[in-house]
Amino acid sequence: MTVQNRYILLSKIAKGGMAEVYKARYEHPSGVQKTVALKLLLAEKREDSKFLAMFDDEARALLNLNHQNIVNLFDVGVLDGRPFLAMEFVDGVDAEEIIVKNLTIPRPLALYIMKELLQGIDVVHRACSEEGKPLHLVHRDVSPSNILISYQGEVKLTDFGIAKGKHRQRETTVFAIKGKYAYMSPEQAAGKTIDQQTDLFACGVVLYELLTGKRLFAAQNELEVLEKVKFEALPDGDLDHLPPCLRDILRRSLAKSKAERYASAHAFLGDLQAAVRSLGEVAFGNELGVWLRGHFLQEPQKAISSVPVTRVLGVTKRETPQRPMSQHMAIAAVCTVMLWSTGPHQRLVAKPLPKEIPPPTIPQESYVSIMAEPWGYASVKGEFVKRETPIVHAKLDAGEHELTISYPPRQLVLSKVIHLATGDHVRCKASFVDVPHITCR
Numbered sequence: 001m002t003v004q005n006r007y008i009l010l011s012k013i014a015k016g017g018m019a020e021v022y023k024a025r026y027e028h029p030s031g032v033q034k035t036v037a038l039k040l041l042l043a044e045k046r047e048d049s050k051f052l053a054m055f056d057d058e059a060r061a062l063l064n065l066n067h068q069n070i071v072n073l074f075d076v077g078v079l080d081g082r083p084f085l086a087m088e089f090v091d092g093v094d095a096e097e098i099i100v101k102n103l104t105i106p107r108p109l110a111l112y113i114m115k116e117l118l119q120g121i122d123v124v125h126r127a128c129s130e131e132g133k134p135l136h137l138v139h140r141d142v143s144p145s146n147i148l149i150s151y152q153g154e155v156k157l158t159d160f161g162i163a164k165g166k167h168r169q170r171e172t173t174v175f176a177i178k179g180k181y182a183y184m185s186p187e188q189a190a191g192k193t194i195d196q197q198t199d200l201f202a203c204g205v206v207l208y209e210l211l212t213g214k215r216l217f218a219a220q221n222e223l224e225v226l227e228k229v230k231f232e233a234l235p236d237g238d239l240d241h242l243p244p245c246l247r248d249i250l251r252r253s254l255a256k257s258k259a260e261r262y263a264s265a266h267a268f269l270g271d272l273q274a275a276v277r278s279l280g281e282v283a284f285g286n287e288l289g290v291w292l293r294g295h296f297l298q299e300p301q302k303a304i305s306s307v308p309v310t311r312v313l314g315v316t317k318r319e320t321p322q323r324p325m326s327q328h329m330a331i332a333a334v335c336t337v338m339l340w341s342t343g344p345h346q347r348l349v350a351k352p353l354p355k356e357i358p359p360p361t362i363p364q365e366s367y368v369s370i371m372a373e374p375w376g377y378a379s380v381k382g383e384f385v386k387r388e389t390p391i392v393h394a395k396l397d398a399g400e401h402e403l404t405i406s407y408p409p410r411q412l413v414l415s416k417v418i419h420l421a422t423g424d425h426v427r428c429k430a431s432f433v434d435v436p437h438i439t440c441r
Contacts, residue, residue, distance in 0.1 A: 007038055007079060007086065018042065018051055018161060023089060026075075032408045034388075036074060039085040046082050054161060055083050061160040062087070063433075064127045064135060066373055068390055069120030071148065071158040074375050075409055087158075088375075092151045093296055095144035099209055101295070108283035109291055110210035111276050116155035116285075117147055118203060118272065122265035124157070125196045129166070137165035138194060142202035143183040144209070151293050153285030164194070181225040182217045186256050189229040200262050204253030211246065212238045216254075230256075245275040366398045366420040372405055372430040379404045389430075398422045403440075407432040414438040 006026060013021040024038035045051040062073035062085070075086035095113065098105060105113075121142070127135045139146075139160060146159045162179065179188060185201035188194050208216045217228045234254050239247045249271050255261045262268040276282055370378045372389040379385045381402040384394070389405070398420050405428075406413045414430050416438050428440040 007036070007084075009038065010035075013037065015042075018045060018054060024086070026086065026409075028408045030408065030411075034074075034408075035089045036086045037071075037089045038079075039087060040079065041083045043082060052083065055085070058161045058163070059085055061127075061135075061137060061163045061165065063374070064129060064137075065124060065160075066371060066390075067120055067123040068154070069116050069156055070123060071156045072375055088156070090148040090150050090154070090156055090158075092149050092154075092292065095147040095149060095206065095210070097296070098149075099144055099213075099215075102213065103295055104213055105210060106283075106291065107211065108276075108281040109288050110207070111272065111281060112283040112285070112288055113147070113149065113155050113210060114203065114207045115269065115272055115276070117142075117157060117206070118265050118269040120155075120157040121199055121203065122269060124163075125199070125265055127165075133166070135165045136196070137163055138196050139163050139199050140188075140194070141179045141183075142199050142206065143180045144206055145180075147206065149288065149292060151289055151297065153287065153289030153292070155285075155288075181222050181229065182215065184226075184229050185258075186230045187258065189226045196265075197258050197261055197263070200253060200265060200268055203265075203268065204250060208234075208238075208250055208254065211242060211250075214238060243275070243279060245271075245278060249275060366396050366422060367425045368394050368396055368401070368403070368418065368420065369425070369427045370394070370403070370405065370430075371428070372407065373433055376405045376407045376430055376432065379406075396420055398424070403428060403438075405430040405438060407436075412436050416440060 006028070008025045008027060009022045010025060011023045013023055015021075019039050019041050022038045022040065024036050026032075026034045026036050041051060041055050059073065059076045062071075066072065071090065072088040073085060074088065077084055077086075121139070124137050124139055127137050129135055139157065140162050141159060142157070146157060148156045148158050150156070179202075181189065183202040183205050185194065185198040188198050188201075205216050208214075216234075217225050217232070219225045219228055233256075234251060236247075239250060242250075249268075252260065252271075253262055253268060262271075368380070368391075370389055370391040372378070376389050377386040378389055378391055379387070380394070380396065381404075383396060383401065386406075387394075401418050401420065402415065403418050404413060404415045407430075410432060412432050414432075414436055416428065418426050418428065418440050420426055426440055428438060430436070430438040
């Protein structure tokens with residue numbers, strides 16, 4: 001598909017060996033506009049069959065992925081004779097910028113970033129084709145520069161340019177090493193056959209660097225980096241300040257032997273979530289956004305109110321804040337308020353809540369979650385208009401609602417009446433690929 005006069009290039013974001021990425025604006029004749037990240041194949045590569053195939057492979061991989069922790073693909077085509085991918089524009093920074101600036105990120109936020117990343121990795125590893133066949137995807141380049149963090153606290157995995165899997169048109173040359181050396185698994189660094197455990201090893205490296213503020217495999221040259229990846233043991237001295245549960249997670253995720261490592265992202269994520277709960281170091285995206293804006297946009301670090309959480313019958317309900325706490329973010333667990341500093345890692349200080357806490361009233365609210373493939377604008381008559389998907393847990397009154405989802409690039413509109421009973425959570429998904437349709441359950 002040749003696309004002319006639909007994308008206006010605004011500024012260059014990055015340039016690599018295969019492509020360059022621009023911040024661009026999509027403009028539809030109807031007046032609809034959208035800011036995107038436009039990835040363009042380099043002009044000198046547009047006649048190279050190898051790079052054309054790699055570009056197509058990235059599009060094939062992304063078309064099979066739709067998740068809040070993965071950068072979405074909106075459109076593919078050709079612009080001025082160069083193939084392009086129009087992807088979700090993430091207004092923020094990548095994790096590499098946090099490490100390069102030597103910022104000490106509060107530990108609950110570091111754990112939150114890793115939790116979100118692992119959720120995305122889990123979706124990648126479980127991805128299937130349209131026919132339902134496993135794609136056996138391996139990202140193969142999980143590293144801080146490919147972990148995007150928005151100023152609203154969203155965490156998204158990007159750059160599937162060298163991903164391995166059944167979606168590829170051609171296989172990599174035997175023994176070819178692809179990826180960033182400092183985030184490779186030992187088997188990847190040795191040029192051996194790799195599988196999804198390679199991505200999990202890379203996640204372990206990223207987690208180590210976020211928690212310690214140090215590079216795990218720092219060296220003078222690339223050869224030394226590869227040797228360290230293959231043979232150097234995990235420096236236990238750097239882990240002394242961490243709780244035992246986090247030290248165990250790092251040791252397991254960074255084991256040289258595949259047999260000793262996590263077998264799946266789901267297992268890695270399960271251990272991480274259990275550690276977060278046991279430590280009481282729960283964090284949320286809005287808190288990550290506040291911290292990020294304070295360090296990269298020079299936004300004043302406004303106080304975040306202490307909002308105790310009471311857990312009753314497995315349901316979490318936030319109570320009304322009592323008063324703001326200056327320069328701290330409050331993380332609450334069962335009957336406890338945990339405070340941590342925005343500076344270097346501090347020991348948690350527990351402040352017990354009153355012994356007598358009246359049982360909260362648990363409202364039976366109704367929700368709808370809306371997704372669209374590849375993307376779309378959703379409207380619910382009388383509630384909201386043209387909100388970009390995905391939309392998670394939009395609160396609606398019980399009753400009948402008219403849902404409309406549009407896809408401007410093809411001028412398509414789908415409608416459906418949804419019925420919500422009190423306490424319902426209805427999930428709707430629209431597809432504008434091949435035969436447009438919408439399903440709700």
